Amino acid sequence: DAGVIQSPRHEVTEMGQEVTLRCKPISGHNSLFWYRQTMMRGLELLIYFNNNVPIDDSGMPEDRFSAKMPNASFSTLKIQPSEPRDSAVYFCASSLQSGIHNEQFFGPGTRLTVL
Amino acid sequence: GIQVEQSPPDLILQEGANSTLRCNFSDSVNNLQWFHQNPWGQLINLFYIPSGTKQNGRLSATTVATERYSLLYISSSQTTDSGVYFCAVGIYNQGGKLIFGQGTELSVKP
Numbered sequence: 001d002a003g004v005i006q007s008p009r010h011e012v013t014e015m016g017q018e019v020t021l022r023c024k025p026i027s028g029h030n031s032l033f034w035y036r037q038t039m040m041r042g043l044e045l046l047i048y049f050n051n052n053v054p055i056d057d058s059g060m061p062e063d064r065f066s067a068k069m070p071n072a073s074f075s076t077l078k079i080q081p082s083e084p085r086d087s088a089v090y091f092c093a094s095s096l097q098s099g100i101h102n103e104q105f106f107g108p109g110t111r112l113t114v115l
Numbered sequence: 116g117i118q119v120e121q122s123p124p125d126l127i128l129q130e131g132a133n134s135t136l137r138c139n140f141s142d143s144v145n146n147l148q149w150f151h152q153n154p155w156g157q158l159i160n161l162f163y164i165p166s167g168t169k170q171n172g173r174l175s176a177t178t179v180a181t182e183r184y185s186l187l188y189i190s191s192s193q194t195t196d197s198g199v200y201f202c203a204v205g206i207y208n209q210g211g212k213l214i215f216g217q218g219t220e221l222s223v224k225p
Contacts (some may be wrong), residue, residue: 031211043215055210095211100147102211103163107155
């Protein structure tokens with residue numbers, strides 16, 4: 001079974017550039033989550049979708065960040081314009097929210113470096 | 116918001132030793148997961164354990180939901196067990212989002 005797929009795995013860009021991270025959740029899962037990992041703040045939720053609808057975006061740091069889920073098999077996280085403090089590992093996760101068992105599975109992450 | 120505290124923050128073991136990692140949380144949870152982040156940065160699911168006890172090979176976990184803690188046991192540790200172990204919890208009425216602890220960094224020496 002294919003797990004959560006993320007691309008690119010590594011991204012190096014210059015300050016001010018637009019960055020788009022992509023995620024394909026596990027087939028059949030109805031919830032998708034974007035997390036960010038930094039040394040200072042650890043792992044924290046940015047936004048999550050249920051049935052393609054954004055439910056909680058309170059973790060999105062500022063208006064430079066946006067996320068979309070146009071269909072059940074694809075999501076993007078966009079940063080425009082990027083800043084050096086956005087450098088982090090961005091993880092996408094998915095789960096089947098059934099009310100009984102809602103285990104999350106994580107993708108390999110995208111390591112973003114903004115110079 | 117809910118607090119998730121893991122202990123110890125760091126642990127160094129000799130290969131073959133056993134260890135216990137602890138996760139305390141401050142509210143009732145409907146999800147608790149243990150992850151291993153390997154040296155390549157991947158988050159590997161170890162256990163989905165909002166309550167009860169589970170075992171998988173040399174690893175086992177116990178969650179006592181009423182007392183708001185979970186334990187991860189590693190027996191006969193191997194160098195490949197090195198990495199960071201995270202506990203993450205999800206709470207009622209907050210959808211499926213996970214709140215992560217700060218992790219326990221484990222180093223197993225040969």
